[in-house]
Amino acid sequence: MSDKQNKQIQRQVAKLSIVVVAMFAFVFVVMVPLYNLFCEVTGLNGKTGGPYQAEQVVVDESRTIRVQMISMNNEEMPWQFGPEVTEVFVHPGEQVQVNYLATNPTGKEMVAQAVPSVLPFRASSYFHKTECFCFNQQTLAAGESIEMPLVFIVDPEVPDNVSTITLSYTIFDVSPARASVGAK
Amino acid sequence: MGEHHGPAKGITRWLYTTNHKDIGSMYLWFSFAMFLLGGMFALVIRAELFQPGLQLVDPGFFNQMTTMHGLVMVFGAVMPAFVGLANWLIPMMVGAPDMALPRMNNWSFWILPFAFAMMVATLFMDGGGPNFGWTFYAPLSTTYAPPSVTFFIFAVHIMGASSIMGAINIIATILNMRAPGMTLMKMPLFVWTWLITAYLLIAVMPVLAGVVTMMLFDIHFGTAFFDARGGGDPVLFQHIFWFFGHPEVYIMILPAFGIVSAIIPTFARKPLFGYASMVYATASIAILSFIVWAHHMFTVGIPVAGELFFMYATMLIAVPTGVKVFNWITTMFRGSITFETPMLFSIAFVILFTIGGLSGLMLAIAPADFQYHDTYFVVAHFHYVLVPGAIFSIFAAVYYWLPKWCGHYVDEALGKTHFWLSFIGLNITFFPMHFVGLAGMPRRIPDYALQFADFNQISTIGAFIFGFSQVFFLFVVVKTIRNGKKATAKVWDSAEGLEWTVDSPAPYHTFTTPPKV
Numbered sequence: 001m002s003d004k005q006n007k008q009i010q011r012q013v014a015k016l017s018i019v020v021v022a023m024f025a026f027v028f029v030v031m032v033p034l035y036n037l038f039c040e041v042t043g044l045n046g047k048t049g050g051p052y053q054a055e056q057v058v059v060d061e062s063r064t065i066r067v068q069m070i071s072m073n074n075e076e077m078p079w080q081f082g083p084e085v086t087e088v089f090v091h092p093g094e095q096v097q098v099n100y101l102a103t104n105p106t107g108k109e110m111v112a113q114a115v116p117s118v119l120p121f122r123a124s125s126y127f128h129k130t131e132c133f134c135f136n137q138q139t140l141a142a143g144e145s146i147e148m149p150l151v152f153i154v155d156p157e158v159p160d161n162v163s164t165i166t167l168s169y170t171i172f173d174v175s176p177a178r179a180s181v182g183a184k
Numbered sequence: 185m186g187e188h189h190g191p192a193k194g195i196t197r198w199l200y201t202t203n204h205k206d207i208g209s210m211y212l213w214f215s216f217a218m219f220l221l222g223g224m225f226a227l228v229i230r231a232e233l234f235q236p237g238l239q240l241v242d243p244g245f246f247n248q249m250t251t252m253h254g255l256v257m258v259f260g261a262v263m264p265a266f267v268g269l270a271n272w273l274i275p276m277m278v279g280a281p282d283m284a285l286p287r288m289n290n291w292s293f294w295i296l297p298f299a300f301a302m303m304v305a306t307l308f309m310d311g312g313g314p315n316f317g318w319t320f321y322a323p324l325s326t327t328y329a330p331p332s333v334t335f336f337i338f339a340v341h342i343m344g345a346s347s348i349m350g351a352i353n354i355i356a357t358i359l360n361m362r363a364p365g366m367t368l369m370k371m372p373l374f375v376w377t378w379l380i381t382a383y384l385l386i387a388v389m390p391v392l393a394g395v396v397t398m399m400l401f402d403i404h405f406g407t408a409f410f411d412a413r414g415g416g417d418p419v420l421f422q423h424i425f426w427f428f429g430h431p432e433v434y435i436m437i438l439p440a441f442g443i444v445s446a447i448i449p450t451f452a453r454k455p456l457f458g459y460a461s462m463v464y465a466t467a468s469i470a471i472l473s474f475i476v477w478a479h480h481m482f483t484v485g486i487p488v489a490g491e492l493f494f495m496y497a498t499m500l501i502a503v504p505t506g507v508k509v510f511n512w513i514t515t516m517f518r519g520s521i522t523f524e525t526p527m528l529f530s531i532a533f534v535i536l537f538t539i540g541g542l543s544g545l546m547l548a549i550a551p552a553d554f555q556y557h558d559t560y561f562v563v564a565h566f567h568y569v570l571v572p573g574a575i576f577s578i579f580a581a582v583y584y585w586l587p588k589w590c591g592h593y594v595d596e597a598l599g600k601t602h603f604w605l606s607f608i609g610l611n612i613t614f615f616p617m618h619f620v621g622l623a624g625m626p627r628r629i630p631d632y633a634l635q636f637a638d639f640n641q642i643s644t645i646g647a648f649i650f651g652f653s654q655v656f657f658l659f660v661v662v663k664t665i666r667n668g669k670k671a672t673a674k675v676w677d678s679a680e681g682l683e684w685t686v687d688s689p690a691p692y693h694t695f696t697t698p699p700k701v
Contacts, residue, residue: 008360009284016352020390027394027424032409035420042487045419074413115412121487172413 043124046117052128059093072170092156104140119166126155202286211268218260225253230647246630247315254318266439276683279363284356292349299342306332322410322421351385365701377442391428426477440577444530451527452519458511465504491550498548525599529580540568561621591689592668605653612646
């Protein structure tokens with residue numbers, strides 16, 4: 001093999017190795033953020049945004065939207081968890097407060113994280129939460145109960161064909177003793 | 185290059201070898217061992233499914249069998265077999281003395297047995313081996329995985345590293361070591377398809393490594409890429425996995441296209457029809473493979489626009505694939521065809537791969553896929569493209585080039601017996617799966633409703649025929665290597681290509697001075 005050919009091969013291998021490293025990095029630095037961005041923009045999987053700064057908007061009295069609230073316990077999460085009322089009727093633009101109730105019936109302190117999801121997907125980017133218990137983890141001592149507020153606004157821009165929005169919370173046990181999986 | 189010398193003696197010949205022919209042989213033998221192992225796992229599955237109800241194995245072990253069957257066949261049997269063929273053939277086809285990076289070649293082979301030893305060892309660990317399907321969807325493979333999953337992750341890392349090194353080696357060989365006059369558009373199609381496959385490997389094996397690394401972090405280091413409790417999303421796993429997984433299925437079929445494109449012209453005694461269109465079709469398939477991944481996950485909840493995009497993009501792949509099928513048929517048209525064993529396997533490839541392609545088109549129809557998803561129809565589809573596709577092409581290649589490798593012709597009667605047993609066995613096994621699938625039998629479940637019993641019994645009988653005919657294949661190959669009619673250099677009357685200009689068996693070193701093309 002000539003030196004020239006050796007050089008060429010070395011250069012080729014260097015280039016291909018860069019591609020390999022770049023593709024590995026691509027998964028972490030491009031695919032994951034891109035997927036999250038994509039979900040945020042399209043409302044895919046009902047993901048909702050973070051805390052929302054309320055703006056002065058005109059309340060659209062001409063429309064009424066039914067907001068249903070449901071809750072689920074992940075796996076064997078023992079808490080009693082659910083909304084105070086299961087549905088409210090709101091006008092787009094109106095700021096509304098509802099409460100979720102949680103009780104830790106066990107004999108030990110536990111930490112929970114609630115994760116929201118909105119249906120239909122096309123409504124999720126119009127469902128804004130100005131205050132939500134899901135922004136933080138909740139710690140309850142043995143036997144303790146808590147009333148957790150949620151303040152939301154349905155954006156007046158919400159598509160005309162949305163008349164019902166279903167807000168679902170799944171509560172996860174994230175107590176340090178139980179899970180190695182941390183929260184964001 | 186110094187004086188010619190033969191191989192070293194004893195075990196060190198194989199441990200230290202940098203010879204592309206030795207390494208190619210080791211890859212092929214390793215792949216065949218994995219093929220038998222994966223086949224045994226499949227027979228456990230088929231034996232359990234012979235009757236409804238739970239007979240032989242418990243459901244947990246059944247899950248491990250479906251998982252290990254898939255993993256061993258994909259990463260242990262099909263991929264190493266193609267790399268083995270590439271090692272043997274590419275240097276001889278382009279007129280190079282060896283691969284561009286012979287020592288890395290040795291390493292990329294020798295890490296494979298360790299990877300698979302580790303993976304198979306998980307079956308004997310506490311909690312059993314991987315039981316989450318070969319696609320290892322999170323959270324089955326993270327939150328709910330057996331403790332042995334960490335060994336599985338490292339095994340995938342190692343086999344990924346092996347594939348990446350193999351691919352780099354192949355690209356470096358093809359682009360830098362061709363004999364003078366061997367322009368890109370004069371290369372045999374097997375070389376072309378492997379060049380494109382190698383680029384696919386380099387693009388997506390790091391993605392596989394990435395996704396298993398994310399699993400590792402979720403399991404051991406407290407991240408939550410795929411865990412909703414920490415803000416992650418299990419659907420993200422599927423997107424990343426299939427971004428690797430779809431190009432992967434072409435990695436397993438493009439070299440097969442190259443093989444039959446070499447064999448059909450030889451036995452039709454006509455040059456390949458549409459060489460350039462074959463090259464462009466292969467490249468188109470490779471490019472399209474990056475934008476169709478979500479057709480594996482139509483049912484996860486994708487917006488309609490997404491379903492439509494992935495549906496049409498998937499159907500678009502039928503165009504270049506159709507070009508290839510028509511080219512093979514046109515090559516045979518009015519040829520003076522003879523039906524030696526490699527040709528039989530190649531013709532069966534064209535017919536049965538097309539059947540598999542058509543059921544793929546059915547699955548591509550997003551609304552219909554909601555019915556087919558996760559049923560035996562999917563199992564029938566991908567076994568039709570992988571068994572008579574990838575596996576038959578490998579058989580065809582072995583029968584076609586074995587006289588060149590060992591210097592003896594295969595006994596045609598034995599080869600044809602193997603062909604017909606395999607052909608009949610595989611159709612009995614997989615054809616009824618279309619019916620039970622359309623009727624709604626779910627995949628990966630050890631028990632099933634009574635009405636599926638007849639077809640499942642037929643499938644199981646076929647599976648045992650197919651399985652044992654591969655033991656017969658081993659006998660045929662060993663017999664041919666030991667003795668047989670002496671092969672000429674040319675081997676086949678109308679074979680074209682540089683590999684037929686060297687003696688049979690091919691000398692240990694070939695083309696130490698580049699041939700004239």
